[in-house]
Amino acid sequence: xxxxxxxxxxxxxxxxxxxxxxxxxxxxxRSLAQDELRQRYRGSQQQTLAHIRAVEAExxxxxxxxxxxxxxxxxxxxxxxxxAVTAFLGAAPKRxxxxxxxxxxxxxxxxxxxxxxxxxxxxxxxxxxDLRWRAVQV
Numbered sequence: 001x002x003x004x005x006x007x008x009x010x011x012x013x014x015x016x017x018x019x020x021x022x023x024x025x026x027x028x029x030r031s032l033a034q035d036e037l038r039q040r041y042r043g044s045q046q047q048t049l050a051h052i053r054a055v056e057a058e059x060x061x062x063x064x065x066x067x068x069x070x071x072x073x074x075x076x077x078x079x080x081x082x083x084a085v086t087a088f089l090g091a092a093p094k095r096x097x098x099x100x101x102x103x104x105x106x107x108x109x110x111x112x113x114x115x116x117x118x119x120x121x122x123x124x125x126x127x128x129x130d131l132r133w134r135a136v137q138v
Contacts, residue, residue, distance in 0.1 A: 110136055 114133045116122070122130045 107136065 111133065114136070115129050116133060117127050117130050121127070126134075
């Protein structure tokens with residue numbers, strides 16, 4: 001029985017030797033292929049990241065240009081508004097003075113057109129038109 005086992009182990013070694021070598025070669029090649037795939041993946045990952053950074057930089061530059069343009073237009077609009085306010089404030093006193101003068105003239109015209117009672121009647125018992133005259137005068 002001992003001889004059969006020893007013979008069988010020797011023949012198994014002879015029969016499975018090429019398979020064991022093929023499996024070892026396969027494992028080596030698989031390891032090399034995986035390493036190459038990892039390197040290619042890292043390379044493509046680095047290229048993608050570099051492309052993303054370049055696009056981000058371009059977008060930032062475009063955004064900065066847009067912001068500068070908007071700020072410049074906002075400053076121009078603000079300056080135009082301030083000029084308009086200054087012009088309005090410069091012209092307002094003259095217009096208000098003219099309006100006050102016209103109102104004063106109209107008030108005097110209204111007072112002259114209103115009928116009045118004699119002074120002694122106004123002092124003792126004023127009529128309704130005398131009271132309206134006083135209201136307009138005030």
